[in-house]
Amino acid sequence: MIAAKGLHKRYGKTVAVDDLSFEVRPGVVTGFLGPNGSGKSTTMRLMLGLDHGEGEGETLFNGERFTSIRRPMNQVGTLLEAKSLHPTRSARNHLAMLASANGIADARIDRVLDMVGLGPAKRKMPKGYSLGMSQRLGLAQALLGDPHTLMLDEPTNGLDPHGIHWMRDLLKSLAAEGRTIFVSSHLLSEMQLMADELVVVGRGHMIFNGDVDQFVREFTTSTVVVRSPFADAFVSVLEAKGASITEGDDGELVVSDMEIDHVGHLAFTEGIELAELSRRSASLEEAFMSATGAAEQFVAEMPIQTAQTAQTPEGAQHA
Numbered sequence: 001m002i003a004a005k006g007l008h009k010r011y012g013k014t015v016a017v018d019d020l021s022f023e024v025r026p027g028v029v030t031g032f033l034g035p036n037g038s039g040k041s042t043t044m045r046l047m048l049g050l051d052h053g054e055g056e057g058e059t060l061f062n063g064e065r066f067t068s069i070r071r072p073m074n075q076v077g078t079l080l081e082a083k084s085l086h087p088t089r090s091a092r093n094h095l096a097m098l099a100s101a102n103g104i105a106d107a108r109i110d111r112v113l114d115m116v117g118l119g120p121a122k123r124k125m126p127k128g129y130s131l132g133m134s135q136r137l138g139l140a141q142a143l144l145g146d147p148h149t150l151m152l153d154e155p156t157n158g159l160d161p162h163g164i165h166w167m168r169d170l171l172k173s174l175a176a177e178g179r180t181i182f183v184s185s186h187l188l189s190e191m192q193l194m195a196d197e198l199v200v201v202g203r204g205h206m207i208f209n210g211d212v213d214q215f216v217r218e219f220t221t222s223t224v225v226v227r228s229p230f231a232d233a234f235v236s237v238l239e240a241k242g243a244s245i246t247e248g249d250d251g252e253l254v255v256s257d258m259e260i261d262h263v264g265h266l267a268f269t270e271g272i273e274l275a276e277l278s279r280r281s282a283s284l285e286e287a288f289m290s291a292t293g294a295a296e297q298f299v300a301e302m303p304i305q306t307a308q309t310a311q312t313p314e315g316a317q318h319a
């Protein structure tokens with residue numbers, strides 16, 4: 001269990017983290033979401049007491065501050081953004097050094113290297129590692145002490161599709177063993193499959209803390225999809241009862257403002273044959289866009305001007 005209370009951090013005039021309090025429960029994966037620059041990495045550093053300066057608040061990991069834990073690697077495994085790997089120390093040596101400093105058995109080193117798929121590359125120097133391999137080594141380091149809690153900042157960064165899939169399965173299985181998993185990511189479709197709970201921030205503020213399904217329900221509207229050989233007649237019936245209809249692909253009707261059982265009941269009472277009646281839930285991505293749209297700091301202009309159009313003199317446009 002992680003309990004974070006009153007986390008606050010400013011860099012000059014920028015408030016990077018603004019009075020965040022939340023709990024991360026064991027046994028489930030908790031996703032940490034927010035647009036670029038919204039304070040996720042800063043929050044994670046604050047939670048570990050790694051940021052010096054005017055950071056405020058307190059985070060307890062099973063009741064203890066990270067900086068007071070005698071052998072932190074055995075309690076809380078971390079993978080943060082900035083990596084500090086020795087460029088010419090092999091992956092195995094790097095982990096061996098940490099293991100001996102933390103009283104971790106030697107056999108565990110090969111176990112975690114195999115777990116993250118680095119077994120064959122363990123004698124290689126990190127300077128020859130790809131981004132994905134470095135991430136895997138970072139994860140091996142986080143897992144080394146077999147900790148009850150994992151805090152991972154964008155662990156899927158640089159992983160290939162197999163690696164992303166593997167990471168999802170691994171984190172879910174670690175959570176199922178009763179561990180506490182707090183993980184940030186911008187891969188929302190992955191997060192939808194992996195996380196049960198969310199902490200969502202925007203510009204350092206808490207936007208949402210709770211269940212993933214609740215987040216999607218709160219920030220989107222689900223719709224009902226209907227197909228019928230008598231679509232026109234059914235549109236009139238539905239509209240008369242206050243539903244809003246848009247026509248989707250392939251003659252489907254997308255119904256909003258009406259529950260699915262109500263739509264089904266109207267089809268039955270009006271004797272209108274249906275070929276399809278289904279609920280379409282919105283995605284985590286849609287909910288994220290709607291929840292954090294106003295909190296986005298870095299908004300790209302669309303469409304992006306190409307070098308060619310930028311150089312075209314105004315008068316030459318119609319030539």
Ligand SMILES: Nc1ncnc2c1ncn2[C@@H]1O[C@H](COP(=O)(O)OP(=O)(O)OP(=O)(O)O)[C@@H](O)[C@H]1O
Pocket residue numbers: 011014015016034035036037038039040041042043
């Ligand atoms: N060392 C620093 N010095 C000054 N400002 C910083 C520093 N680190 C972060 N910030 C600022 O704090 C805010 C939060 O940054 P942070 O890196 O925590 O965001 P993030 O949510 O992790 O973003 P991303 O999704 O891009 O990783 C930003 O405005 C950033 O510019």
Ligand SMILES: [Mg+2]
Pocket residue numbers: 040041042081153
């Ligand atoms: Mg970050």
